[in-house]
Amino acid sequence: MDLQDQLKNLFPDHKPTVSETKEDSNDKIWLQDDPIICKYEKRKGKPITILEGYTGATEDFKKLAKELKTKLSVGGSFKDDKIIIQGDYRDKIMSMLKDKGFNVKRVGG
Template identity: 35%
Template sequence: MTKKKLNSFSGLVFSTNPEMMREEEPEAQETLPPAQQKLKVKLDRKQRAGKTVTLVEGFSGSEEALEELGKKLKTKCGAGGSAKDGLILIQGDYKLKVTEWLKDWGYSQTKMV
């Protein structure tokens, strides 16, 4: 039996049109000042193998500002976590501490859920 050699370009389409592959850049979202942010802090265990995580929801602003706030909170808690899509996730039960820190940092409309 003979083996067929597959072309390394199989399935690719080439075009000479410069507009074809141009991607639109997403608009940079303006970060609101802390006093105008409406953040919600809650605990969650769903789909996390029974482990508790603290969620901070409702951040509106740039991804860089979200990452910075997430890093500050994770450092203060001494825990791991992530920050993306307007949501900060911190491993462990830090609901009261996170709420206090956010209020100290000027996030006046913070709610515990």
């Protein structure tokens, strides 16, 4: 029995509003026809993976960045319409993006 069922038992007359229902944020990310470019660089001797070329909303790209960082359990940032992931995770990132339906192009190395 989850929390929603417990609340229904405690308050049977309550009708949940639209804001109280769960929404899946993965389905709301806009998919583009152009490929996202996945690059590998070294900065100060440390490897990083850079994703760029997303033409949708900035908020969608930030959500994608957060999801990638959590799934890979690594650090990173979002700057200048680029996702910067610490480490060389090109293969894993490319497979994740392809599963979501994006076109991905590997650049460098």
